[in-house]
Amino acid sequence: MITGMNCMIAESAKIGENVSIGNHVCIQEDVVIGDNSIICDGVIICAGSEIGADAYIDFGAIIRENVKLGKHAFVGARCILGEYLMDFIENRDTQKHETVIGDEAIIRSETIIYGANTIGDYFQTGHRVTIREKSRIGRNVRIGTLSDIQGDCEIGNYVNMHSNVHIGMKSTIKNYVWIFPYVVLTNDPNPPSEQLLGVTVEEYAVIATGTVVLPGMTVGQDSLVGAGAIVNKNVNEGKVVVGNPMRELGDVVNIKNKTTGEPCYPWRYHFDRGMPWKGIGFEEWNK
Amino acid sequence: MITGMNCMIAESAKIGENVSIGNHVCIQEDVVIGDNSIICDGVIICAGSEIGADAYIDFGAIIRENVKLGKHAFVGARCILGEYLMDFIENRDTQKHETVIGDEAIIRSETIIYGANTIGDYFQTGHRVTIREKSRIGRNVRIGTLSDIQGDCEIGNYVNMHSNVHIGMKSTIKNYVWIFPYVVLTNDPNPPSEQLLGVTVEEYAVIATGTVVLPGMTVGQDSLVGAGAIVNKNVNEGKVVVGNPMRELGDVVNIKNKTTGEPCYPWRYHFDRGMPWKGIGFEEWNK
Amino acid sequence: MITGMNCMIAESAKIGENVSIGNHVCIQEDVVIGDNSIICDGVIICAGSEIGADAYIDFGAIIRENVKLGKHAFVGARCILGEYLMDFIENRDTQKHETVIGDEAIIRSETIIYGANTIGDYFQTGHRVTIREKSRIGRNVRIGTLSDIQGDCEIGNYVNMHSNVHIGMKSTIKNYVWIFPYVVLTNDPNPPSEQLLGVTVEEYAVIATGTVVLPGMTVGQDSLVGAGAIVNKNVNEGKVVVGNPMRELGDVVNIKNKTTGEPCYPWRYHFDRGMPWKGIGFEEWNK
Numbered sequence: 001m002i003t004g005m006n007c008m009i010a011e012s013a014k015i016g017e018n019v020s021i022g023n024h025v026c027i028q029e030d031v032v033i034g035d036n037s038i039i040c041d042g043v044i045i046c047a048g049s050e051i052g053a054d055a056y057i058d059f060g061a062i063i064r065e066n067v068k069l070g071k072h073a074f075v076g077a078r079c080i081l082g083e084y085l086m087d088f089i090e091n092r093d094t095q096k097h098e099t100v101i102g103d104e105a106i107i108r109s110e111t112i113i114y115g116a117n118t119i120g121d122y123f124q125t126g127h128r129v130t131i132r133e134k135s136r137i138g139r140n141v142r143i144g145t146l147s148d149i150q151g152d153c154e155i156g157n158y159v160n161m162h163s164n165v166h167i168g169m170k171s172t173i174k175n176y177v178w179i180f181p182y183v184v185l186t187n188d189p190n191p192p193s194e195q196l197l198g199v200t201v202e203e204y205a206v207i208a209t210g211t212v213v214l215p216g217m218t219v220g221q222d223s224l225v226g227a228g229a230i231v232n233k234n235v236n237e238g239k240v241v242v243g244n245p246m247r248e249l250g251d252v253v254n255i256k257n258k259t260t261g262e263p264c265y266p267w268r269y270h271f272d273r274g275m276p277w278k279g280i281g282f283e284e285w286n287k
Numbered sequence: 288m289i290t291g292m293n294c295m296i297a298e299s300a301k302i303g304e305n306v307s308i309g310n311h312v313c314i315q316e317d318v319v320i321g322d323n324s325i326i327c328d329g330v331i332i333c334a335g336s337e338i339g340a341d342a343y344i345d346f347g348a349i350i351r352e353n354v355k356l357g358k359h360a361f362v363g364a365r366c367i368l369g370e371y372l373m374d375f376i377e378n379r380d381t382q383k384h385e386t387v388i389g390d391e392a393i394i395r396s397e398t399i400i401y402g403a404n405t406i407g408d409y410f411q412t413g414h415r416v417t418i419r420e421k422s423r424i425g426r427n428v429r430i431g432t433l434s435d436i437q438g439d440c441e442i443g444n445y446v447n448m449h450s451n452v453h454i455g456m457k458s459t460i461k462n463y464v465w466i467f468p469y470v471v472l473t474n475d476p477n478p479p480s481e482q483l484l485g486v487t488v489e490e491y492a493v494i495a496t497g498t499v500v501l502p503g504m505t506v507g508q509d510s511l512v513g514a515g516a517i518v519n520k521n522v523n524e525g526k527v528v529v530g531n532p533m534r535e536l537g538d539v540v541n542i543k544n545k546t547t548g549e550p551c552y553p554w555r556y557h558f559d560r561g562m563p564w565k566g567i568g569f570e571e572w573n574k
Numbered sequence: 575m576i577t578g579m580n581c582m583i584a585e586s587a588k589i590g591e592n593v594s595i596g597n598h599v600c601i602q603e604d605v606v607i608g609d610n611s612i613i614c615d616g617v618i619i620c621a622g623s624e625i626g627a628d629a630y631i632d633f634g635a636i637i638r639e640n641v642k643l644g645k646h647a648f649v650g651a652r653c654i655l656g657e658y659l660m661d662f663i664e665n666r667d668t669q670k671h672e673t674v675i676g677d678e679a680i681i682r683s684e685t686i687i688y689g690a691n692t693i694g695d696y697f698q699t700g701h702r703v704t705i706r707e708k709s710r711i712g713r714n715v716r717i718g719t720l721s722d723i724q725g726d727c728e729i730g731n732y733v734n735m736h737s738n739v740h741i742g743m744k745s746t747i748k749n750y751v752w753i754f755p756y757v758v759l760t761n762d763p764n765p766p767s768e769q770l771l772g773v774t775v776e777e778y779a780v781i782a783t784g785t786v787v788l789p790g791m792t793v794g795q796d797s798l799v800g801a802g803a804i805v806n807k808n809v810n811e812g813k814v815v816v817g818n819p820m821r822e823l824g825d826v827v828n829i830k831n832k833t834t835g836e837p838c839y840p841w842r843y844h845f846d847r848g849m850p851w852k853g854i855g856f857e858e859w860n861k
Contacts, residue, residue: 293579293580293598295578295579295597311580311598313597313615329616331615331616331633347634349633349634349651365652367651367683370683371650376630376648376680379612379630379648397684399683399684399701415702417700417701417702417719417720433720435719435720435737435738437737451738453737453738453755453756469756471755471756471783471784473754473755473782473783473801475754476831476832476833477829477831477838477839477841478752478754478780478782478841479734479752479780479841479845479847480831480838480841480844480845481845481847482831482833497784499756499783499784499801499802501801515802517784517801517802519801531802531817531818532816532817
């Protein structure tokens with residue numbers, strides 16, 4: 001272990017082999033840090049957190065109590081993992097909720113992830129993402145810069161959210177969904193009310209930029225919601241919808257790429273970057 | 288007083304009884320900190336600022352000069368209170384503007400509040416809120432994650448803004464208003480111009496997700512602006528409007544909850560969470 | 575040189591005359607800091623970076639490797655300049671890309687600017703701006719709070735972007751363009767696809783609040799896109815467009831200010847704040 005100046009490292013912390021620790025670092029009681037990890041200047045790791053091997057924790061990141069971070073994680077500068085819930089603000093007691101993040105995470109700088117979240121392997125975020133408490137997020141999920149997941153959400157595997165997406169509480173997003181910038185999934189049918197009707201987005205659906213999905217709506221499998229739509233009705237499987245008010249344009253299978261003239265939807269037959277069928281094609285993989 | 292390592296605390300600072308101070312904390316001249324406060328690692332409190340009793344100032348918060356923070360405040364990690372105005376950037380002199388925040392504030396992490404703001408009791412923010420200079424904000428106001436109040440605004444009491452709301456300069460928001468995500472109140476009628484025509488939102492109005500209100504428009508009392516509307520005309524009292532271009536749909540009193548069939552507007556007769564008529568009903572309270 | 579407590583300053587760093595350095599500051603190998611600069615508490619300046627004379631680097635800013643910052647810069651609290659690209663995250667090697675920012679920059683707090691960017695003189699940002707890698711940005715450009723420039727963009731001189739603007743990869747924004755809050759320039763014609771068709775915005779164009787410009791579209795010179803438009807066709811030179819779906823309303827020269835009755839477009843003949851024709855008028859300046 002190499003340590004910089006002015007560090008405070010609790011005696012009960014278990015620091016692995018070949019770990020490098022910068023200046024002004026605080027590591028509290030019972031923290032575990034895996035082998036070969038790099039902990040940069042000003043990082044704070046609170047009691048009971050566990051960092052897997054080969055981590056890179058950049059300048060000034062705050063890892064609060066009871067965070068379990070898998071191996072080979074990159075945590076960007078000034079991220080906050082295990083952010084306090086309301087119970088801490090009220091009682092100023094210890095952060096009691098556990099935050100679990102799988103292996104191979106890339107969490108870009110200034111992202112805030114609350115306690116009481118469970119997130120799978122190969123998780124990626126842009127900058128300044130906010131993830132409130134009590135969501136379950138699958139594996140290979142990517143969430144773009146400034147996106148805000150409001151908590152109590154179910155997010156599947158291989159879900160891609162671009163920048164500045166707002167996912168209201170109680171949303172359900174199934175596997176292989178794409179959500180583009182400035183999309184909002186809402187949840188209050190008569191705001192302000194006590195009712196929360198989350199949106200459901202089915203597998204392989206695509207929601208393009210600037211769309212608002214109204215409370216309780218379902219966006220069907222393989223469907224495409226065009227930019228700027230106000231989704232005030234359910235979107236049927238395999239359909240294209242656009243506009244404010246929303247109207248159905250037809251079937252996604254009829255959409256052609258304007259340059260090549262080739263069909264491009266359902267996208268799963270035409271696109272494979274980052275997908276489990278990469279290089280083999282969806283049909284072959286799906287057998 | 289308990290103090291961590293490597294702190295710099297000015298001799299002229301007045302630290303109350305039973306205050307706990309973390310590591311790497313800087314407290315400058317003439318700072319006052321009330322009894323029982325907790326000041327976490329890396330906090331900077333600049334000259335002349337006053338923190339009420341029972342404060343919790345989380346990791347790395349920056350409280351600039353001349354901030355007056357009421358009692359029992361929670362200031363999240365890396366907030367900046369009393370942020371510099373343009374005069375500081377130009378002159379690099381001291382922050383001279385006073386920032387006043389009432390009692391019982393909950394200011395979540397990474398929020399930036401400029402100098403020259405006056406904010407009432409029971410103020411709450413989400414994360415990464417930005418509040419520019421010279422606004423007057425009433426009591427029991429809540430402003431959601433990523434919202435951006437551009438300055439020179441009048442905001443009443445019991446105003447609720449959800450995440451990612453943008454309030455242009457010179458806006459007037461009266462008491463008991465609700466503004467939902469991705470709403471923008473604009474102010475320049477012929478952009479770019481030197482004219483600033485702020486929006487006025489009257490009491491009990493509700494503006495739903497993704498709405499843009501054009502410069503100088505008034506959103507009437509008890510009215511409801513549906514999601515994604517482009518408000519290019521005044522919204523009359525008690526009316527529902529939707530769409531781009533905007534059209535009036537009728538009276539809010541005719542809106543029924545789809546699940547229960549019951550009327551839900553004006554909301555003040557049907558909803559009381561966080562409101563002064565909580566538990567007694569609006570009509571009884573209003574007598 | 576005045577230095578606070580607990581600083582680490584590499585011997586090979588070249589610190590100019592009359593430089594003031596706060597507490598807990600780290601200055602790495604071969605850093606150059608110009609005369610009369612002020613480096614506040616907790617700043618980290620990484621190897622090989624050069625800061626021009628008369629800089630003010632506020633609390634906790636991180637200046638990574640190979641940043642060249644011109645003279646008289648203001649860098650707000652907790653900015654990150656020279657942020658890591660994906661190659662660093664993968665290899666955890668040194669940041670190798672150069673970041674060049676001209677003279678007289680004002681970069682407000684918590685802004686993140688990636689490595690491999692070149693930015694001209696008199697650059698200004700609001701708070702929490704994100705600028706991804708490999709863009710070329712001209713002189714006198716201003717980018718508002720929370721805006722997100724996704725990289726690989728060409729941005730001319732005297733471009734003004736207001737708060738919360740999202741500029742997709744491969745966008746081209748020419749000189750003297752105005753973009754207002756919550757505008758998104760997109761780039762993927764059939765999302766998700768491997769095709770990137772950037773938007774082009776011609777000189778003197780104005781794009782008002784809440785507009786989405788679809789992939790590959792051109793917004794013509796002197797044109798005006800009204801608030802909330804979904805730009806799914808090219809916008810012709812000097813035309814006004816509005817709506818979802820977009821429709822052309824006529825010529826910008828016919829727009830009158832509602833208060834004064836005077837024409838206000840093309841704006842370059844009626845507005846000069848911050849422009850090179852300030853005080854002399856566009857026609858005189860253009861000769």
